[in-house]
Amino acid sequence: MLIVNPAYPSITENMLVPGYWGELARPVSVGGRGGAWFVTTEFGDMVLREYRRGGMAARISAKSYLYTGWHETRSYKEFSVLEALFRKGLPVPEPVAARAVRHGIVYQADILLRRIIGAVPWPEATNMADEGLWFDIGKTIRRFHDAGLNHVDLNCDNILIGNGRVYLIDFDKCDIRGSEPSGVTEWKLKNLARLRRSLFKRMGGVDIEALWRPLMEGYHGVSRQGAMQSQG
Ligand SMILES: Nc1ncnc2c1ncn2[C@@H]1O[C@H](COP(=O)(O)OP(=O)(O)O)[C@@H](O)[C@H]1O
Ligand SMILES: [Mg+2]
Incomplete structure (x- = not known):
C-alpha cells in the first residue's frame, strides 16, 4: 500500500x-x-x-x-x-x-x-523556560483538543518550537474524536497529565510547577495581558 x-x-x-x-x-x-x-x-x-x-x-x-x-x-x-x-x-x-x-x-x-525547518523539540529550544512560550503551548494544545484530537503520546519531545511557532508532531495511534470545544473531558486531562510527567523527566532545573500556570492559562483562553497583570 x-x-x-x-x-x-x-x-x-x-x-x-x-x-x-x-x-x-x-x-x-x-x-x-x-x-x-x-x-x-x-x-x-x-x-x-x-x-x-x-x-x-x-x-x-x-x-x-x-x-x-x-x-x-x-x-x-x-x-x-x-x-x-x-x-x-x-x-x-x-x-x-x-x-x-x-x-x-x-x-x-x-x-x-x-520537515518543519528550524524547529526543535521543546526541551532543546533556547526559550524553553519562557512564560510566553508556555502560554502559547497551552493555547496550541487547546486548538488541537477543540478539533477533537486525542494525542495519546503528548510529551514535550513531540512539541516542536521554531519560527516563533508551536507545532505538534508524532500522531501514531492518535485519533480524532467529535469536537467538544467547551468540555474538558477525561481524554483531554489524560493528554495534559502525560505532558506534565514528561516535563519532569526532561526539564531538570526548570520550575515546572510555576510555568504550568501560564500553560493552563493559555489552554483555558485567559488573555495573556490579564495573566501578566494578575502577577504584577
Ligand atoms: N516534521 C518534522 N520536522 C522537524 N523535525 C521532526 C519532524 N518530525 C519529527 N521530527 C524530529 O524527529 C523526532 C522523532 O520523530 P517522532 O515523530 O516524534 O517519532 P518517534 O518519537 O516515534 O521517534 C522528533 O522528536 C523531532 O526531533
Ligand atoms: Mg516522538
Missing part, C-alpha cells in the same frame, strides 16, 4: 525506504526512539519515519505489526489524522506519503512528512 499526497505526484514507493536516500538521509538524533531520518529531496526537506515498537515488544519484533487490513495500518492511520489536521490549518507537518508492506500475517510501515 502506498498513499501519496496529490501535491507530490512524483513520489515513488522506494522513496519510503531509508536506504534509498544514502547520504541524503541523516538520522534524527534528538528525541524519539530512532528510526527517523531527515532527508533532503528535490521536493524539499522531509522526515522519513519507520514504525518501530518500544519497550518489551521491541525485543520480540521491533518493526512488524499484525496485519488486519490496509486501513488499520499505523502509517495509513497517522497519514489520515495528519491530513485532516493539516487541512484544518493546525500547526502540523504536511503528510507527503505513507506505505505499508505486508509479509503474510504481519506488515512493516513508513511515513514521509515535510
Whole structure:
C-alpha cells in the first residue's frame, strides 16, 4: 500500500525506504526512539519515519505489526489524522506519503512528512523556560483538543518550537474524536497529565510547577495581558 499526497505526484514507493536516500538521509538524533531520518529531496526537506515498537515488544519484533487490513495500518492511520489536521490549518507537518508492506500475517510501515525547518523539540529550544512560550503551548494544545484530537503520546519531545511557532508532531495511534470545544473531558486531562510527567523527566532545573500556570492559562483562553497583570 502506498498513499501519496496529490501535491507530490512524483513520489515513488522506494522513496519510503531509508536506504534509498544514502547520504541524503541523516538520522534524527534528538528525541524519539530512532528510526527517523531527515532527508533532503528535490521536493524539499522531509522526515522519513519507520514504525518501530518500544519497550518489551521491541525485543520480540521491533518493526512488524499484525496485519488486519490496509486501513488499520499505523502509517495509513497517522497519514489520515495528519491530513485532516493539516487541512484544518493546525500547526502540523504536511503528510507527503505513507506505505505499508505486508509479509503474510504481519506488515512493516513508513511515513514521509515535510520537515518543519528550524524547529526543535521543546526541551532543546533556547526559550524553553519562557512564560510566553508556555502560554502559547497551552493555547496550541487547546486548538488541537477543540478539533477533537486525542494525542495519546503528548510529551514535550513531540512539541516542536521554531519560527516563533508551536507545532505538534508524532500522531501514531492518535485519533480524532467529535469536537467538544467547551468540555474538558477525561481524554483531554489524560493528554495534559502525560505532558506534565514528561516535563519532569526532561526539564531538570526548570520550575515546572510555576510555568504550568501560564500553560493552563493559555489552554483555558485567559488573555495573556490579564495573566501578566494578575502577577504584577
Ligand atoms: N516534521 C518534522 N520536522 C522537524 N523535525 C521532526 C519532524 N518530525 C519529527 N521530527 C524530529 O524527529 C523526532 C522523532 O520523530 P517522532 O515523530 O516524534 O517519532 P518517534 O518519537 O516515534 O521517534 C522528533 O522528536 C523531532 O526531533
Ligand atoms: Mg516522538
